[in-house]
Amino acid sequence: MTNSAAALDIIRSEVDRSLREFVERQRPRINAPEVAPLIAAAEEFLAGGKRLRPAFCYWGWRGAGGGEDPAFFTAAASLELLQASALVHDDVMDASDLRRGMPSAHRRFQRLHEKAGWHGSAEQFGESAAILLGNLMLIWSGEMWRGSGLPPASLAAAQEVHDHMRTELMCGQYLDLLEQAHGENSFDSALRVALFKSGKYSVEQPLRLGLVLAARERAPWIDRLCEEYGRCVGIAFQLRDDILGVFGDPAETGKPAGDDLREGKRTMLIARALAAASSVQAETVRATLGDPDLDVSGVERLRQIIEETGALLACEEMIKKYLEDALSSLDDAPITAEARTALAELAVAATSRRT
């Protein structure tokens, strides 16, 4: 096991602990037993996850001289609350049935309604409850960050980055909706979505937060490193996500095979496939991409086109190239040697993952 893999285990267990403690502290605040399903859903959502965002944040923190500090793990864990909130709302927006192999939050609440035989539309109840659950976790993420116990000078230095990240996340998701609606398939637009939707928010900003928290200032070298490493790992991370959304193993991703195809996601994979497709292939893509009832053979047909046009290979090449650039960006950064190695390993892990 490498150092950074061992560290990832520690990060995971510290983040888990912080999240459990935070939710426990919320419980007495909510003076109504009927709210229990909301809290239970939050707990279940928070129990999973790769904890990559806290890991990028951690290596930023350590890289700029931060030590092992429970307060830091609390701050980093708050990123998982933000992410859980985004996933719950995402599933409502995409009308997704599953998340990590389990019913998505809105389906879970819908079933609660159905089982109890309550009045009104179970579907509407499920969506409404999931919107509120997402809001609750969004609020909690800010509260947990601010109340982490990190020194005020650290929090003050990182506040603008933190605020910016949250606004950028919502605007990035809106851009993603727009690109989907525009039905655009240019490389540029696919790259932009990859960068805004997940690149900045999953890699660049968590890393920047960690660096600024430890350095207590937003030094120019921090922005240079985050922009370059963050952009490259972030895009490669999203490209891997796109590939997993089409070719991933449902047993590992927890999502039905080819779910992104049913949702009609305009990814680099699709843009590349369309750019190299024959007119017959292009017609098939246009006719079936985004069909919510696309069956297994339809998914298989689209996969074949993506492979035959060389789109899959091209995206794998892109990931490799972005990964190389990410690794070079670490060369001159004035961070600890330990963090440099760990961030290199983390970049590899984030872009070669299978879930």
Add this chain to the structure above:
Amino acid sequence: MTNSAAALDIIRSEVDRSLREFVERQRPRINAPEVAPLIAAAEEFLAGGKRLRPAFCYWGWRGAGGGEDPAFFTAAASLELLQASALVHDDVMDASDLRRGMPSAHRRFQRLHEKAGWHGSAEQFGESAAILLGNLMLIWSGEMWRGSGLPPASLAAAQEVHDHMRTELMCGQYLDLLEQAHGENSFDSALRVALFKSGKYSVEQPLRLGLVLAARERAPWIDRLCEEYGRCVGIAFQLRDDILGVFGDPAETGKPAGDDLREGKRTMLIARALAAASSVQAETVRATLGDPDLDVSGVERLRQIIEETGALLACEEMIKKYLEDALSSLDDAPITAEARTALAELAVAATSRRT
């Protein structure tokens, strides 16, 4: 014009100014022209509103010795961002078409999609964009509060109240969903919804925030005053809301006549009507309440039942009683005479309003 009415004009213009300035500061952060509709929708939503929450907050602040301070108005204005966020999400959850006589946010985005002839479901796009808009304003409310420029000692003293209010709002809305789903019609459950859904969050907590910000501590007398005045004005406020939701003039409320009846809201008005209804009347209520296609004559029939059973009169009596209790709660509170008068006038205004 009374002193407090004149003050309300000042509060409104200061709150408007703060909100405009805050949104202006967000603009350069969002580096994509396509996001403009999101910002425009936020601005439009923020331009309206009675500013009652900032007003309760203001008189708490002044009552405990706070002075005229632009930083205070910024903090108080952040409550309007929270409220705007809740309204946008509320309209998605209730599938409401109108808000203040204009299309609700999700309908507005739905039309944007339809007019542009984009791909995919316009309705789903509208709802998704509205969820993101609500999230953006929820995030901004926290950012604006924290960045108001009030002294750290004030903000630190009020932080727990602020955090609590936000969690309570989401849990209160979930309780409201549940009561609707349970189809309960007891007086107790109607009162509880009135208190949790709007009482605490619209009156008690804004007032407490103002008091604690100025006093820089959460003194026992503050909690006593807020619990009593806040509970009474809050419930009376919600009872007035319930009456307006059934009998309000669409030209003034900006909502179609009888909208609450179509949504099947389980209010005190309905609980009282059912408790006193003949079996024929009760059957009519059960058969038509919550019917989304309820027409004008159906609305008229339900209104008649609410009047004939004495439910309307009983609710007006309740408002009067709660208002009296609210006014007595001010008697012994150690606040300035000016604030005492203003809070009394504000209680009257909040519970006798026509919109």
